[in-house]
Amino acid sequence: MAGRYRLSTADLRGLVTGRDQLAVLRLLRTAELSKHQLFLAALMREVAQTRSAEYATTLLPAYQLLADIEKREPKVVRTLLASSQFGGWVSDCLRHLTSPVDTRSNTGAPLATDLGQLAVIAATAALRTGRPFDLSVPLRHGALTFPDFGTAYPGATTAWEWGRARFDTQGGQVMSSVSTVQIPATTDPPQSFGGDWSSITRLTTEAGGLRFKVVLDDRDPFLDCYGIDRAPVTADGLVIWQRLLDQTWDILARGHRRYATMIAAVVRALVPLARPAPMRPVSSTAASAFGAIALSLPDDALTMAEVLVHEFQHGVLSAVMDIVPLIDSGDSLPTYAPWREDARPVGSLVHGLFAHLGMARFWHHQRGSGSADEQLRADVEFARWRTLLTEAAEVLASAGVLTEYGEEFLSAVRSVLTGWQDQTLPPLAVEYGEDLSLDHRVRWRLRHLAPDSDAVHSLASAWRRGSPPENALLGLNRIRECVPAPPASRNIRSYLLGLRYRNPAQFSCWVKRPGEQAPDLRVDAADKALLTGFYASAARGYRRRIETGDDIDAWAGLAVARRHTGPARSARILAEHPEVAAALQRTLRDNPRADPDQVVAWLAGPEPTADQPTSARVC
């Protein structure tokens, strides 16, 4: 008889505070298997009712084969059903079948082809157990990928041709209208590239007595679910991935044992992604594919370790949220998330908090390790995320969107953050972290907050009259909706603000010879001045850019520069109300006195005299 999964508040707190939670992870893994079983049950019912022909000819024979194999080899079938590839498949098909709107499949294939994947999954189980079978299977552009096993390339005359897969005394075969491909007899064939069969790519590494084994899955159609192109793995690329994973695992297994143990227990697949731009690494996790982490090839082992911890956290919390509700389902207003370019529902801060808390913990433990550059990097990341997470936790706490479990979760997050507050950090680390955070926040405010137009006109009238501003007008704004993310190349200064502590040598090359790093990208004089610490010069450059037109990046640059040069009150306006300053300056653009610094200084009011208290820190 079936019961329900339960997660105690002690278990939830343990996950947040980073205690060894292998028992909880085992529970989450079985819960994800249950979710896949539930989806499969729903899918079979839906197809039986709405697509009876496909149910009879494709799904039912495949299901029955799987059920027969399960009677003798339950572990093989359970492993397949629990896999991220299966989760991706069953979730995608179920959404496609049941969505009230016409959603497009992630794979771009006809629904019949996607539904037919169950035959491929059953064939995989049969091949693994030596069970004879003969099934009709859907090809995709002449190829057939068996999950976690390999790909046959028999070719086809049409994109979505159906072929046959079978196993008998002659061995395994995949047949199409073009050719027949022999499937290797072993259940774990060696990696191969080219030819009509390609085994799945596997990575195995070991450090400190802890082994980590994953597939590098660049081909399963249902792990192509991240909205980012995958990057096919070549023989040379495999060597690079293996070397980087070896270095990464050495860091994690020796220095972050708990995370390494938990990652080894959960992660079964890495999905290689293509970078949207050379300076823009990406990674992602899908709620439908527990145990898979998608990532572009990281720049270095520390980054890869950070990515694995971050995405592992997403996967864990996603599984937690299948068991217990953390967020009320009511609507919530979009808000700033320091890890996103877009505006996010307040409730979604839960996920970002948990993922970045793991990252911050990683950097916390990493502090004091490695070279001087690596130590600075750990200090900056820890400083930055400690501050940003504390702010985000306060926003979430005041939003009123959490359930009882959610409140427990947040309480545990805050207790971790409180425990970190007394850590002393080098001033340079704090400065680098604050520069980057301020740059991001100001750009976000300028893109997503629209000041009240009446308030801006009132301020403009006061400016023209020579009257002081009305401070109450500064906070009147609303969130713009559906603002697309900026093109990657526009954000080159942000990238470099990060690069200066992540890779100082590469940063130096960028600043000295930007054209050699990427011919189509340039760092202008103001950005170069900012990045090299000439803040007054940078501010002059940004003022000129602002005066010649709307330039969000220039306003953000001016905010960072004024954080260093002062005046403190102007710096605060630029940090806290840049959207008002920009809107007012735009309104007054025809006024010859309305240079950006003057507009900001007017909004800020007079600087305090020497004997008056002030606060120069603005972020």
Next chain:
Amino acid sequence: MQMPDQDQEVGLVDLTGLSLDDLAALDDSVVANAIRLLQERRGNGADYMETFHDFNAAP
């Protein structure tokens, strides 16, 4: 097949003890109810195909 506590509104249903044959025999309403609860639990309009893209988003 009926579940003993299907009226409870919190907690993903544990099906790991069920074979594929058992799954096929489950009552349709049990499956439909479990799916509904799972979708509601995600909150904020996110569904079970949600993806997370926030690592290093700033650059």
